[in-house]
Amino acid sequence: MKSLPFNSQEFQHSVNRRTFLGRAAYGLGGLALASLLDSKLIGSLGAAETDQRWRGIIHPPHFPVRAKRIIHLCMAGGPSHLESFDFKPELKRIHGQPFPASFTNGMQLAQLQNTELKARGPFCEFKKFGRSGLEISTQFPHLGEIADELCVVRSLHTEQINHDPAHAFMNSGSIIKGRPSMGAWLLYGLGAETENLPGFIVLTSAGKTGLQPVSARQWSSGFLPSKFQGIQFQTKGDAVHYVGNPDGVCQSTQRQVVEEISRLNGILAEERMDPEIQTRISQYELAFRMQTSVPELTDFAKETPATLEMYGVKQPGDGSFASNCLLARRLAERGVRFIQLYHRAWDHHGDIEGGFTAAAKDVDQPCAALVKDLKQRGLLDDTLIIWGGEFGRTPMGQGTGRDHHIQAFSIWMAGGGIKAGMTWGSTDELGYRFVEDDQAVHVHDLHATMLHLCGVDHKRLTYRFQGRDFRLTDVSGNVVKGIIA
Numbered sequence: 032m033k034s035l036p037f038n039s040q041e042f043q044h045s046v047n048r049r050t051f052l053g054r055a056a057y058g059l060g061g062l063a064l065a066s067l068l069d070s071k072l073i074g075s076l077g078a079a080e081t082d083q084r085w086r087g088i089i090h091p092p093h094f095p096v097r098a099k100r101i102i103h104l105c106m107a108g109g110p111s112h113l114e115s116f117d118f119k120p121e122l123k124r125i126h127g128q129p130f131p132a133s134f135t136n137g138m139q140l141a142q143l144q145n146t147e148l149k150a151r152g153p154f155c156e157f158k159k160f161g162r163s164g165l166e167i168s169t170q171f172p173h174l175g176e177i178a179d180e181l182c183v184v185r186s187l188h189t190e191q192i193n194h195d196p197a198h199a200f201m202n203s204g205s206i207i208k209g210r211p212s213m214g215a216w217l218l219y220g221l222g223a224e225t226e227n228l229p230g231f232i233v234l235t236s237a238g239k240t241g242l243q244p245v246s247a248r249q250w251s252s253g254f255l256p257s258k259f260q261g262i263q264f265q266t267k268g269d270a271v272h273y274v275g276n277p278d279g280v281c282q283s284t285q286r287q288v289v290e291e292i293s294r295l296n297g298i299l300a301e302e303r304m305d306p307e308i309q310t311r312i313s314q315y316e317l318a319f320r321m322q323t324s325v326p327e328l329t330d331f332a333k334e335t336p337a338t339l340e341m342y343g344v345k346q347p348g349d350g351s352f353a354s355n356c357l358l359a360r361r362l363a364e365r366g367v368r369f370i371q372l373y374h375r376a377w378d379h380h381g382d383i384e385g386g387f388t389a390a391a392k393d394v395d396q397p398c399a400a401l402v403k404d405l406k407q408r409g410l411l412d413d414t415l416i417i418w419g420g421e422f423g424r425t426p427m428g429q430g431t432g433r434d435h436h437i438q439a440f441s442i443w444m445a446g447g448g449i450k451a452g453m454t455w456g457s458t459d460e461l462g463y464r465f466v467e468d469d470q471a472v473h474v475h476d477l478h479a480t481m482l483h484l485c486g487v488d489h490k491r492l493t494y495r496f497q498g499r500d501f502r503l504t505d506v507s508g509n510v511v512k513g514i515i516a
Contacts, residue, residue: 097448186456238376415447
């Protein structure tokens, strides 16, 4: 059963004084929704609901589309830029000495406030890789092999110094709960190219140390309709709970159940114009189709031994970051718009040598394999890969580790219209703060650039909520044109 078109005028008229008492049992949610939602966007939402697949509200794209999909490799906990992509010889030289107060005066610190600050140099070596001579830590030898595919941004900075709000800021451009994540914004704006899988999928894995919890609000749809939220797939066992039918329930019986539920929801939709009813109808249909698509998606039997070896997959579906990277490639092939992989392993307040080394070993080979695999399949050119954490780590030591740091950190990007084999931006000689020039990159700038590569003007992808037009980049953000090919 196809859901009914969403008529914004009917929705407005359906919540009035005559119907108020009859619907009082349902609360004031509908009344609030009628006054707060943007009628133009509601109309777009309804028009697309007559199709099985959500096609987004942006037609045509604002800019040429360079990236059709995004894979965000989120290194949860905050990897140190000083042991990865931003070598500082001067910091290494003054290792163990008092850290110059001129750098830290008036600056925000997390756990190092009111302590004696001492410089901590990188424990590892750096090497120039590829024709580009990109300088990368020897902790990432496999990434070094694909250096000429990477764009390393060294001047990224953020505003939140603790994990959960920093994740929220990286994902939604805000620390306020209830804001849509970037995956939800992208799915809302552009839709997905799949009818049989969610358009926004999240996978998680964990390392040996440095684990930090990651809340589901990081892939929330916020005030957007809930159909745009990220769906977390399990990385061990069944990817989706209860994906199969119960014993004694055949496919035809299940189809009848879905059709009857859709019919009842359709009756309610005729009476009450609520986008969440349309979401409910479409999600029941999607869940039914996933009973076939998900088992096929997670069956790695057709992957060659060479492919498994390239990623470093020891046992498909073992919950490792390597398995998740291979699954990400399979999701990209099937039209999923936004794929997010969290690896919880990077919060190194102590034993950074052991913890960072283990975390780097977890991700180095799979990340490089993902780039290589997408390229050999012709998918890298229109797939944007983003690697990085929610913030960096201090150039001052915290015992045997490093504290949280927001003044500078590094990420890398590849594919999807990004210039390859280059660095962008820089930090001071001790790696404490980004250099204030035209290559400084704020999180809002990263979001604006990401949307631009997907053909979206970040200032025009908006949603009216509580009387205001909201967007992913809030009231800021500039496209970093220097990293676009």
